[in-house]
Amino acid sequence: MDTQSRDYLSSLGINLSKTGAKARCSAKDYLTLMNNLEIRFSEEKFPVHSYPELSLKAWQQPSKKSSEEATSPDKRDGWKPLILERIEQLCRSNESAVFTREQFHTEYLEELSSLFPDNNTPDMTIDRQMQILRDESIIGFLKRGQYEWYGYEDIVDDLSSVNESAEYLEPYNxxxxxxxxxxxxxxxxxxxxxxxxxxxxxxxxxxxxxxxxxxxxxxxxxxxxxxxxxxxxxxxxxxxxxxxxxxxxxxxxxxxxxxxxxxxxxxxxxxxxxxxxxxxxxxxxxxxxxxxxxxxxxxxxxxxxxxxxxxxxxxxxxxxxxxxxxxxxxxxxxxxxxxxxxxxxxxxxxxxxxxxxxxxxETTLDDTWMNWVSTANQIPIPFLLTVKQRIDHLNNLIETDQRLGKQFKVGHSYVTPSFSSEISDPVSWFFDVVNTEIYPLLEEYWFDSIETAENARLALLEGL
CATH class of the missing domain: 3.40.50.300 (P-loop containing nucleotide triphosphate hydrolases)
Structure with missing residues (x-):
């Protein structure tokens, strides 16, 4: 993307990342920018709604170079980045580093002419810029009217690295x-x-x-x-x-x-x-x-x-x-x-x-909970039913206490083991949960009546 367009997008709060080699824009950076621009183009309040309109708007903005300097065949700083950008687009489309003069003129001559209306010989300017790019070892001449873009290999490498590093994630719903x-x-x-x-x-x-x-x-x-x-x-x-x-x-x-x-x-x-x-x-x-x-x-x-x-x-x-x-x-x-x-x-x-x-x-200790825990942790349903009844009794005690209320109920997570954690001894597991997790919470609830907390603990464990 040319400097003028980047500056214009930057003024709109849209910046082009440069995560590629040698701090250049990678294929992923360009693809991300293109996806984002497609979405912004659809916004009614966004100032431009297509790539041609974006290019035109960018080049209509004030620049350090005069209009004459930017459009003169002898002062072509404005042409070079535009042509290089379109070479990249054409090679991407061709899926090849090779392109022809005829292809380039067919695709972009009209567009470039509209961007530089004061230039009476845009075809000659394009040819001159191709010569400059060749002298700078950016492109090469294969034979008459046929070119090779040397940067295409970097694009292929970037795309390959993106594809290799892309982690497939299954849909989650x-x-x-x-x-x-x-x-x-x-x-x-x-x-x-x-x-x-x-x-x-x-x-x-x-x-x-x-x-x-x-x-x-x-x-x-x-x-x-x-x-x-x-x-x-x-x-x-x-x-x-x-x-x-x-x-x-x-x-x-x-x-x-x-x-x-x-x-x-x-x-x-x-x-x-x-x-x-x-x-x-x-x-x-x-x-x-x-x-x-x-x-x-x-x-x-x-x-x-x-x-x-x-x-x-x-x-x-x-x-x-x-x-x-x-x-x-x-x-x-x-x-x-x-x-x-x-x-x-x-x-x-x-x-x-x-x-x-x-x-x-809310605390949920219903059939869905029992079936899931039984399947995931191999705990028998009859034992889970006992756990449910005792937690329900405790929560009823908490809810009816004027100092507490329903917002202090003990949640189901306390008695829901992590997935696939096989519980070989359900009784020992429940004793551990009550003594090290639920009882300390009850001590906080009834800090001024430890006897009440102790009685609640004993009621949870009695007879197991």
Whole structure:
């Protein structure tokens, strides 16, 4: 791509990556840019809607070179990159390094003539540029009217390396979530996924051990349509987390100076903006453990589903330049988790609530849970039925306690072993879970009545 077009795209906030050898643009970089531009061309507010229009608009922009210098047959700095770019396009189309003068003129003479209307001899200018490219060992003359582009081998190598390194990921959907051990009805999971698509932001709330983080990540995979870790960013809020940590702030650099650095959220925003044909998800664990309104800052406004356009962009507290405006693209989604039993956490800001859809996860110890655990961990159904009855009794005790309530129930995750963990002695397994996981939680609940916690522990284990 020529410098003028790159500069114009850069002014629109679209930059061409250079991950190839010798800091050049690789085939993957060009393919990614082309995919992104195809999507942006379809946007009504985007200033151009095709490649010819893009080239024309770019060359109509003010340049350091005068129009006469750019279009004169003797001052051809503007011609050379355009011709080289079209040589690459033609060789890609031919799937060969070899092309002819006739092919090039048929494909591009009219287009180049329209870009340089003051040039009365565009065909001669093209031929002259081919001679210059040959002198610079960029192309070679094979015979009259036939050329070879020496850069084609690099393109083939780049494409081969991309294909070799590309990891095939199987599609991931609602059925996979259910098979992985989700005990919600398939219709419920489908509805949750649709709410995430529509609202863009979702919070899963519930008591301890109800699988909030587990489900959040799998909803993200289903939205992305594959278990693609590079499209998922997981962070955890805590009381000391700040806007400068999460969005953008000044941080020390290796040379003793302060550098303006983007946090994980703004990095995800940039990734999503650069790849609009892919979906990205930020999973925020314990979203109410910090101060969400303070941590998000201006991003709180931009989270709204109807503000996911460049026209809604806002200036950040820490700007990289005076013209910078940031917006959250529509292909970035946020899933938060919230423990509603933690009394040390502040209530969620109403402004944040308005921007998220909420779903409460309950303790689920039904037939689906029993069948899954029995199959995955070889635990007999009769024993699991006993576990269910005792956990249900404990949760009833917790729910009816005026000091606690239903938000303090013990979740099913406590009594759901990891997949394929064979439990050879179910009784010993349950004793360990009760004594090292559930009982310490009960001691926190009834810190002023340890006897109540001890009686609840004994009731769970009695007679096993």
């Amino acid at each position: 609602v059925t996979n979530i259910i098979n992985d051990g989700c005990f919600l009805a398939e219709e419920t999971v489908t509805h949750l996924l649709q709410r995430l698509r529509d609202k863009k932001n979702l919070i899963l709330q519930g008591s301890p051990g109800t699988g909030k983080t587990w489900l959040a990540k799998r909803l993200a995979y289903a939205l992305i349509n594959e278990k693609k870790e590079s499209n998922l960013c997981a962070v955890q809020f805590h009381p000391n987390l700040s806007y400068e940590d999460f969005v953008r702030g000044w941080r020390p650099s290796g040379d003793g100076k302060l550098t303006l650095c983007d946090g994980p959220f703004l990095e995800a925003v940039e990734l999503a903006r650069e790849n609009p044909n892919q979906k990205y998800v930020v999973v925020i664990e314990e979203i109410n453990r910090g101060n969400p309104a303070q941590i998000f800052g201006e991003m709180l406004t931009l989270l709204e589903a109807d503000k996911r356009t460049p026209s809604e962009g806002l200036a950040l507290s820490y700007k990289k330049n005076n013209n910078e405006r940031v917006y959250i693209p529509e292909n970035l989604y946020v899933i938060g988790t919230m423990n509603i039993a933690d009394r040390s956490l502040a209530l969620v800001d109403l402004a944040l609530r308005r921007r998220f859809a909420f779903f409460t996860l």
